[in-house]
Amino acid sequence: MVRVSDASPIWIRPARGARGPQPTHSRDEIVEAAIALADAEGLAAVSMRAVATALHTGAGSLYRYLSSRDDLLDLMTDRVAAGLRPFPEPAGEPVDSLIVLAGRQLALYRRHPWVIDLLHRPTGIGPEALAWFDHCLGALAPVPCGSAAKFEALAMMTGVVTLFARTESAAPPPAFTGLDLTVYPHLVAAFADPGVRRPDLFDRTLRGLLTALLYD
Amino acid sequence: MVRVSDASPIWIRPARGARGPQPTHSRDEIVEAAIALADAEGLAAVSMRAVATALHTGAGSLYRYLSSRDDLLDLMTDRVAAGLRPFPEPAGEPVDSLIVLAGRQLALYRRHPWVIDLLHRPTGIGPEALAWFDHCLGALAPVPCGSAAKFEALAMMTGVVTLFARTESAAPPPAFTGLDLTVYPHLVAAFADPGVRRPDLFDRTLRGLLTALLYD
DNA sequence: GTAAACTGCGAACGACGTTCGCGGTTTCTC
DNA sequence: GAGAAACCGCGAACGTCGTTCGCAGTTTAC
Incomplete structure (x- = not known):
């Protein structure tokens, strides 16, 4: 079993290998769903299960594309930074x-x-x-x-x-x-x-x- | 069952009621143990179970003194702020x-x-x-x-x-x-x-x- | 003396991130 | 073309987390 490993930063890691069936999803699709979730319900709502559900799949399947939730957060940050252009x-x-x-x-x-x-x-x-x-x-x-x-x-x-x-x-701090x-x-x-x-x-x-x- | 409720901020909530046996621990003792844990191993190490273990008790017992982990973090923050004096x-x-x-x-x-x-x-x-x-x-x-x-x-x-x-x-960011x-x-x-x-x-x-x- | 309110304790619940093994699919090599 | 190798989706499972709950025992108030 070979998944996306964490030997190198996610930015330069290939999205997929050369063999095997065509993936159903993509890193971009996952990151987009995660950003939509964060925009709508905040960062705490961005759980692997929630993102996977939005993509009609299981939480474990996301690890074909990402090596960890931290990777996903990194990708979200940089994807949003593209909005500065x-x-x-x-x-x-x-x-x-x-x-x-x-x-x-x-x-x-x-x-x-x-x-x-x-x-x-x-x-x-x-x-x-x-x-x-x-x-x-x-x-x-x-x-x-x-x-x-x-x-x-x-x-x-x-x-x-x-x-x-x-x-x-x-939010304004609670009254004293x-x-x-x-x-x-x-x-x-x-x-x-x-x-x-x-x-x-x-x-x-x-x-x-x-x-x-x-x-x- | 009456525990420490969260109707009002933790600062003005009485530590204990009038009846019942004398508590084994105290808010101060719990906060102190939590701070020691955070100093030694970081904030992620401050779990309810870890704090409870440091006090030789169970995680659930802490809820006799606090209503949530957020309360504990609030108390830790203010306790440390006392070090400004x-x-x-x-x-x-x-x-x-x-x-x-x-x-x-x-x-x-x-x-x-x-x-x-x-x-x-x-x-x-x-x-x-x-x-x-x-x-x-x-x-x-x-x-x-x-x-x-x-x-x-x-x-x-x-x-x-x-x-x-x-x-x-x-920590310094990883190399590019x-x-x-x-x-x-x-x-x-x-x-x-x-x-x-x-x-x-x-x-x-x-x-x-x-x-x-x-x-x- | 009895009832109410508290105590510690441990089991349990649901959610989380993550791992693993399975059967099936695609591609490379010979 | 045959077989091996690499990849896919999936679902069950593991360990940890915060938190809840019921039970048995203890102290106080009336």
Whole structure:
């Protein structure tokens, strides 16, 4: 019995061998079904059995195409990253270009909120994610700082984007009923004077961050 | 059969009723064992059965003290947040104070890396986390902006700290063996010229971020 | 003294990821 | 063309997980 083994990353592993009957399904079909499930009911609903049921087959059959559920999650992440295309062309100042790119990333996370929970895994940097990263590096070409600083800036940028996306998609925390709030004087004072919320938080945050990391 | 129900958050739920024999264990004891397990073997090792075994009992017995595993994770998070005490007293510029506070938070995440994976949950803002947040708000008292901006700045600060902590604790990604790297021209060019890495990345990132959010 | 509310315990349930062996199908090699 | 090798779908099964439940025993309230 030969199944899809995990000797090498899923990206460069052949989908099937040369002999045997033509497969009923395909990796793309499985990944598409899994993404539809995640979009509709969240990441927890993406179980091997659920994906298999959506494809009218059994859970064990999926292991003809994938070596593990982690592989499936990796493929989902990269497939969704393909939705970043077409890449916006850099125009104007590099920081402005990056803010546009970050906005596109944020829009993607809004469309597929479950991706946020897959980004912090060490695995799963696929070809599409690499292409996006490469494009962002291209937008940073005019900046005269070293490559290490650019890597750090892009990593921080992606992190901030996920922070914004998470804040948006997260449910509001439950009320503090039952807690003795007098122990938190600054907190109650702040709630008494909410102040006005600046609208362009995303832009200002990224501009401050990127300027500090690239030009200081 | 009356167990610990989930009608209200775990923080204000009484640990036990008035009648019945004296319990063998306690919430604190369970949380402590769970934290020790997470420190030693990671969050995945914190199963109800494993915690129960460490306490020489059965998994089902834990539900006399907790209503779910999520409750246990909430308690672990807040218990670890108590390690932020004693709070550093604000001194000098508010931004400088915040950077000191952020550094303390980073040190905590270094001691308990698994906490990072628990922070993005909507539940689990316990009294210790609230006290820390209140103290940070106090350090921001001299800043003349509105409370909403301060909330946003603190949320971003915590987010950036988790980004740094995650980057440190994450294993390096597997090599890109087998991928056609010529498709990523900027990436290979950047790897050819790594440049020099600035040492004070944490400070500069936070300073740029906080200044943009609080004073612009 | 009796009833109510609690205790620990262990078996059990359903869901999960994954493995395995089976019979059948396709392709390669001679 | 014959046979071996590799692959296919399928369904049962394994071990682990969080959680529920009933039972027997213990403590408290009235």
